[in-house]
Amino acid sequence: MNNRTPDPHAQEVVRLESVRKVYGGTMNAVTALDDVSIGLNRGTFTAVMGPSGSGKSTFLHCAAGLDRPTSGSILLDGVDLAPLGERELTKLRRERIGFIFQAFNLLPALSVVDNVTLPLRLAGQRPKLAAVDDVLERVGLGDRRNSRPGELSGGQQQRVAIARALITRPAVIFGDEPTGALDTYTASEVLTLLREAVEQSDQTIVMVTHDPVAAAHADRVVFLADGRIVGSLDRPTADQVAARLTHLGAWGSRTVAQQAGHEVLR
Numbered sequence: 307m308n309n310r311t312p313d314p315h316a317q318e319v320v321r322l323e324s325v326r327k328v329y330g331g332t333m334n335a336v337t338a339l340d341d342v343s344i345g346l347n348r349g350t351f352t353a354v355m356g357p358s359g360s361g362k363s364t365f366l367h368c369a370a371g372l373d374r375p376t377s378g379s380i381l382l383d384g385v386d387l388a389p390l391g392e393r394e395l396t397k398l399r400r401e402r403i404g405f406i407f408q409a410f411n412l413l414p415a416l417s418v419v420d421n422v423t424l425p426l427r428l429a430g431q432r433p434k435l436a437a438v439d440d441v442l443e444r445v446g447l448g449d450r451r452n453s454r455p456g457e458l459s460g461g462q463q464q465r466v467a468i469a470r471a472l473i474t475r476p477a478v479i480f481g482d483e484p485t486g487a488l489d490t491y492t493a494s495e496v497l498t499l500l501r502e503a504v505e506q507s508d509q510t511i512v513m514v515t516h517d518p519v520a521a522a523h524a525d526r527v528v529f530l531a532d533g534r535i536v537g538s539l540d541r542p543t544a545d546q547v548a549a550r551l552t553h554l555g556a557w558g559s560r561t562v563a564q565q566a567g568h569e570v571l572r
């Protein structure tokens with residue numbers, strides 16, 4: 307046996323193979339994902355875009371083990387999700403996946419430190435002070451350790467959520483519109499932080515976004531339409547992303563020129 311045959315998927319942290327997801331029954335079936343195959347390498351930042359209803363959330367939920375595909379396979383950090391029961395899936399999510407949501411999803415009664423260390427404590431681990439300090443410094447919240455989320459700005463709350471995602475050193479961080487609730491400047495700061503995690507810690511990030519400017523922070527943009535991958539752009543500019551989205555009809559009557567004007571304002 308030749309052990310040296312390189313595995314073409316060796317660098318992949320996420321692999322979807324012929325994934326289909328059909329909601330509903332025979333009378334009202336909706337195919338949200340239709341034969342989706344893609345691999346995402348370690349240390350890369352991917353944006354997932356497409357018109358409303360194209361399957362972005364379903365893609366994210368299936369890839370993150372929050373929802374099960376109707377058929378096809380999903381490997382996360384080399385683990386096939388199909389045979390895992392709910393308890394094993396929960397454990398895998400806790401240990402290997404970080405999440406960042408549009409609405410931050412912090413626990414309001416807990417301090418910044420307690421929010422950040424929650425995933426470790428849920429996994430039965432004792433948080434190491436140095437690691438907590440390190441991650442809070444990285445997101446620029448070293449001086450807000452004891453604040454409650456309600457005392458922080460939106461951008462600061464999202465930094466807490468990023469610190470909470472980073473603390474477990476997950477194989478992949480999934481972001482569902484992580485900058486959707488932030489103003490342009492704050493969004494840019496948050497995206498820069500995510501970019502740094504990719505560059506400096508080899509973190510893998512997958513983010514659903516509607517914003518071409520946000521997507522331009524990614525290494526690669528993957529476009530979905532009607533549940534299928536219909537294209538991708540490597541090292542994209544916001545203008546290229548906007549043009550592609552317009553082509554896909556993502557913005558209805560909004561034109562590239564209107565979008566370009568929108569970008570100048572940003």
Ligand SMILES: Nc1ncnc2c1ncn2[C@@H]1O[C@H](COP(=O)(O)OP(=O)(O)OP(=O)(O)O)[C@@H](O)[C@H]1O
Pocket residue numbers: 329330336337338356357358359360361362363364365
């Ligand atoms: N739980 C569900 N039951 C039935 N249909 C669903 C369900 N979730 C999603 N769908 C359908 O699957 C398709 C893909 O939905 P999905 O939410 O993945 O799209 P999306 O690209 O994230 O949309 P948006 O940008 O509007 O959030 C849509 O037609 C949607 O109506």
